[in-house]
Amino acid sequence: MSQIVTMPQLGETVTEGTILRWLVKVGDEVKEDDPILEISTDKVDTEVPSPFNGTVSSLLVEEGETVEVGASLLELDGDKTKTNDTPPKEEPKKDNIQDPNPDVDEVQNPNIVKTPKEKQNLKLSPVVRKLAVEHNIDLEKVQGTGKNGRIKRQDIEKIISSGQGVISTEKIAEQLPQEKEKETLTKESSNNISRLRKRIAENMVMSKQTSAHVMTSIEVDFENIEIVRAKHKAKFKEENGFSLTYLPFISLATISALREYSVVNSSFDLENGIHEIHNHINLGIAVDLNQEGLLVGTLQEADSFNLKGIARKISETSKLLRDGKYGLDD
Numbered sequence: 509m510s511q512i513v514t515m516p517q518l519g520e521t522v523t524e525g526t527i528l529r530w531l532v533k534v535g536d537e538v539k540e541d542d543p544i545l546e547i548s549t550d551k552v553d554t555e556v557p558s559p560f561n562g563t564v565s566s567l568l569v570e571e572g573e574t575v576e577v578g579a580s581l582l583e584l585d586g587d588k589t590k591t592n593d594t595p596p597k598e599e600p601k602k603d604n605i606q607d608p609n610p611d612v613d614e615v616q617n618p619n620i621v622k623t624p625k626e627k628q629n630l631k632l633s634p635v636v637r638k639l640a641v642e643h644n645i646d647l648e649k650v651q652g653t654g655k656n657g658r659i660k661r662q663d664i665e666k667i668i669s670s671g672q673g674v675i676s677t678e679k680i681a682e683q684l685p686q687e688k689e690k691e692t693l694t695k696e697s698s699n700n701i702s703r704l705r706k707r708i709a710e711n712m713v714m715s716k717q718t719s720a721h722v723m724t725s726i727e728v729d730f731e732n733i734e735i736v737r738a739k740h741k742a743k744f745k746e747e748n749g750f751s752l753t754y755l756p757f758i759s760l761a762t763i764s765a766l767r768e769y770s771v772v773n774s775s776f777d778l779e780n781g782i783h784e785i786h787n788h789i790n791l792g793i794a795v796d797l798n799q800e801g802l803l804v805g806t807l808q809e810a811d812s813f814n815l816k817g818i819a820r821k822i823s824e825t826s827k828l829l830r831d832g833k834y835g836l837d838d
Contacts, residue, residue, distance in 0.1 A: 511560060512568075513582040515575050518549050524660065525549040526574045527581075536564045544582060562586030574661055576654060639664045705801055733757050748816070750823035755793075759818050763789050763811050788812075793822055795829040803829045 515525060528546040532538055543555040544564075562584030569575055636659055640647055645667055652659035701709075737752055744752040766773045766789050774785045789811040792804045805825035810818060828834040 509586065510565065511562060511584045511586070512580045513544065513556075513559060513584065515547075515577050515579045515581055516556060517577050518547075518554065522549045522577065523658075524574055524576045527569055527571050529571055530567060531555070532564050532582075534564050534567065538562060538564065538584070556581075558584070560584065560586070576660075635661055636664055639668070643668050708801055730754070748820065750819065752819055753822075755822055756815050756819040759791055759807075759810065759822070760815060762791065767811065793825055795826050797830060803834070805829050805834055 518525065525547040526549075528548050530545050532542075532544050538544060538558045539561050540559065541557045544558045545556050547554060547556050563586055564582060565585045566583040568580045568582060575581070639645065639661070643664075645664060647659065650659050650663055650667065651657070653663055654660045733754070737754070737757075741752045770785050773789055774783060776783055788809045791807040791810040793807060794802055794804045796802055805828070807813075807818070807821050807825065810821070813821060825834070
């Protein structure tokens, strides 16, 4: 019996994915949960497992091809032992239900350009939105080639390469307030920024351009650490002259994780084509200057310190930063 493996839904907002690499070929026998291909989406790059047993009879898409959720990927011959893992698509909300009797012109021309009002309900993948913003693409002028006229990544990339559909500077200017209005707003809300805040802004932009920004949230049970800290904090401060906070414990955990996953503690030299894994672990400690700014001091080779040593370095670095005595070379 022939079965079709389809593109799974790999996240609530994921609408498409790109085939990175096939892990099987025609004639291979696969079992349920065996990885069959690698796929890339806006959210994650991951392997896709087979939902059932069988023999590969046909690969239905090429490597590098971008397909929508639910698209056919691979055909297997064999007994179906498990239904496809692709979850059913959510029913559209009542206020988003399409007119069962669309206009004749829309039926005859599925690629008709949507009006701004119609495009408000058009589903766009995050990568499409990002590309459109980065390249000033006027989505109102884009004819989607996807299902129901949905705009796909290839549509945006085609416009970028051709230079069409870009919002003109005149149109952008029309959307800006008039000079008089701008002047009034400026007088009411402008403030001279300090050299520190200017430098912070410059560094934030540089960080955005040169560092990978990701966020993960993990729940951790801190009960045992709090028991230890509460038991020793009074004596610790008496002997060392500074408090034992949570930060040294978090720093040790970070160092432990970076040792195990050293690739995270690395950098790219794009000009020379080098990926460098750093031997030592330096930690940045952010210190608030009473809401006047935020400075980050570096704990050089933090992996060489124990808990007390890290706590001491954090205390010393924080004091130097607040007193304005932190050296530029530090």
